[in-house]
Amino acid sequence: MPARLPPMSMPTTPLHRCLKLLLAPALVVALAAPTAAPAPSTAATGASTVDAMIDRCFELRRNRPRQALELAEALLADGTLDVERRIKTMSCQGIAAALVGEDARAVAIADRIAQELERHPQLPDEYRMRAVSNLGAILHSAGQVYRAEKAYAETLRIGARIGGKDAVLVQISMLNNIGLIHADYLDSPQAADGYFQQALALARSIEHESSQLLYNFAINRLRLDEREAALRALDEAAKAADEAGSVLVGLRVRSARLMLERDQRLPELIAALEGIRGQQSNLPDPAGEAATLARISVLLDAAGQPAQALASAQDAFAMASQGHNPQETYQALQALIDAHAALGDTRAALEHAARMHRMKLDALRQQRLDMLADLQARNQDAVSQRELERVRYEDRIHSLKEQQSRLLRTAVLALSMLLALAAVAFGLMQRRRHRQLRVVSERDALTGLANRHAATAALNALAVQRSRDDARHVLFLIDIDHFKQINDTHGHHAGDAVLVEMSNRLRTACRPGDLVARWGGEEFLVACADLDPGQAKAIAGRLCEAMAHTLETADGTRAVTVSLGLAPIPFFDVPPEDHLARRWDYALRMADRALYAAKEQRDGWVGYWGARLPDDATAEAVLEYPEAADGIVTVLSSHPREPARLRAQSLREAGAQL
Incomplete structure (x- = not known):
């Protein structure tokens, strides 16, 4: 999250400066998904040596990126690598290029990886998941955050589809990275907090502790002014770093934690941070060292040593500029601004403030241009085109405002006010773009409800969440009775009015x-987490009752009712891992069967609730004839049903298929 430049008139007490430095630092390099993609099985001579060289490239890329680049180039120059090893080598090459500051080269490598993945759709999902996560990490490190977020979202979809602990670990990493994008680039700590909390919940579900994730969560909590929650998270991060032996993260946590200490004198805090800085230099950890130097600068300034504070801020800026570390660069620039202001050098402070402002404007402008390009590719209708033209017009207006701002930089007060207004304008504009994109891609145009695409993504996420032992997640499929007659008799405008009224009633009735x-059409879907059969029955009855109403037409009134089918996720009690019945689409098919049964009488509901699936039965057979599955499926219904007749009928139908 880009740190907002404070007004020059802001108080400069030690406490204010300490808090300001805690909100400015980078939130740790984006968590990478597990890099050990499945090694291709091969009997070719030298394959193990090639795999060892690729693994060595991944070991070098973080601390010795130049050596990693040379090794990757040598491997790719051979020309004999199969597609899986080639993509894996390019993943190492791309991240290393971004780390040495060659962003254009990194983006070009990411484009080649995307082309390889598109040309080879037969690649296993487990491999593709890691390849796409590495693609997102390359784009993220190179500043292409919009494309990176799309890659992360694709990784989450693949992970939700394949399941398993490895997929959950990848999902944790991707949620963390999306949170970093919202915090660092979109100026939205509230949205970032949601992604961090999702990642933490998944991590705790598999008893996995990530010190980096906890650290990111803590720093974002400070941005939300929740100091106590941040302190708890920093303490958890320190414990996790110690247990995992992660010295780098542990030192960053200690550095941040010291800035919140209120019972130590300034000389003691400075000495402690100097010790941490020395350890970070030995690792090395340039980004962490830059952040610590900036914090030392603030404390030196508060201790009445502005000259030493300036020297420390200059060292921090030089260290942050060595790599692609935008947030550490912002932090160092803020320390330089404060140090020059304390020395009375207003001109130098203004130059650094303008430089930081330009960096943030450039990053936001690139993000908005990427969003515009994606919108233009996906929205070709006239309304979308007009919206794009309006955004371009706003860009031109903003360019004119920037020209005016350069003429006003001679006055300190005018500059600070302009920077503050620009930051607020960019934040509001970014949130508006985000809302507009979400409405276009996730909402049904007529009813305003989530559309099928958004519902599918939500069901993928719901299916991987564990429910209580005595409950399951439940799908409700709802169909409007005699909807075709309404359209045919009263016209499509009456049908649209019914759909809108039904959506409003459904939204009010749900939690x-x-x-x-x-x-789709006249069908609605509701998914509720953690319900037992009794709760599911009560909700089904409430939904049917809430959606029933009277339609006023030119020809008089007409009663409008619905039929509903329900089924749980997973459908059977404790199905095996990777079993068909564990998936939400199986429950959806069962709910559709139940809806078909409810349509026999209409204005009511039917539900199928699975017990444990016997070894001699198949999920497909139960799906075809659920009411014949005595002892396997419990039939729930709002109207009295004839179990013996329906079971006999189902058995006759089953026999006819043999």
């Missing part, structure tokens, strides 16, 4: 955390 979507 805030429930998924409510228009599934």
Whole structure:
């Protein structure tokens, strides 16, 4: 999250400066997904040596990126690598290029990886998941955050599809990285906090502690002015770093933690930070060392040593500029601004403030241009084109404002006010773009409910969440009775009015955390977490009752009712891992079967609730004839049903298929 430049008139007490430095630093390099992609099976001579060289490239890329680049280039020059090893080598090459500051080269490598993945759709999902996560890490490190977020989202979809602990670990990393994008580039710590909390919940579900994730979460909590929560998270991060032996993260946590100490004198805090800085230099950790130097500069300034504070800030800026470390660069620039201001050098302070402002404007402008390009590619209708033209017009207006701002930089007060206004304008504009994009891609145009695409993504996420032992997640599929007759008799405008009224009633009847979507045509879908059969029955009855209403037409009134089918996720009690019935689409098919049964009488609901699936039965057989599965499926219904007749009918239908 880019640190907002404070007004020059802001108080400069030690406490204010300490808090300001805690909100400015980078939130740790984006967590990388597990880099050990599945090694291709081969009997070719030398394959193990090639794999060892690729693994060595990944070991070198973080601390010795130049050597990693040379090794990757040598491997790719051979020309005999198969597609999986070639993509893996390019992944190492791309991240190393970004770390040495060759952003254009890194983006070109990312484009080649994307082309390879598109040309080879047969690659296993486990391999593709890691390849796409590395693609996102390259783009993220090179500043292409919009494309990086799309790659991370694709990684989450693949992980949700394949399941398993490795997929959950990748999902944790991707959620963390998306949180960093929202915090660092979109100026949205609230949204970032949601992604960090999702990542932490997944990590705790598999008893996995990530010190980097906890550190990112803590720093973001400080941005939200939640100091106590941040302190707890920093303490957890320190413990996790000690247990994992992660010296780099441990030192960063200690550096941040010291800035919140209120019971130590300034000389003691400075000495402690100098010790941490020395250890970071030995690792090496240039980004962490730059952040610590900037914090030392603030404390030296507060201790009445502005000359030493300036020297420390200059060292921090030089260290942060060695790599692609935008947030550490912002932090160092802020320390330089404060140090020059304390020495009375207003001109130098203004120059550094303008430089930091330009960096942030450039980053936001690139993000907005990427969003515009994606919108233009996906929205070709006239309304979208007009919206794009309006955004371009706003860009031209903003360019004119920037020209005016350069004429006003001679006055300190005018500059600070302009920077503050620009920061607020960019934040509001970015949030508006984000909302508009979400509405275009995730909302049904008529009803305003989530569309099928958004509902599918939400169901993928819901399916990997564990439910309580005595409950399951439940799908409700709802269909409007005699909807075709309404359209044919009263016209499509009446049908649209019914759909809008039904969506409003459905939204009011559901809980805030429930998924409510228009599934297609006159069908709606509701998904609720953690329900037992009794709760599912009560909700089904409430939904049917809430959606029933009277339609006023020119020809008089007409009663409008719905039929509903429900089924749980997973459908059977404790199905095996990777079993068909564990997936949400199996539950959806069961809910559709139940809806078909409810349509026999209409204005009511039917539910199928699976017990444990016997070894001699198949999920597909139960799906075809659920009411014949005595002892396997419990039939729930709002209307009295004839179990013996329906079971006999199902058995006759099953026999007819043999």
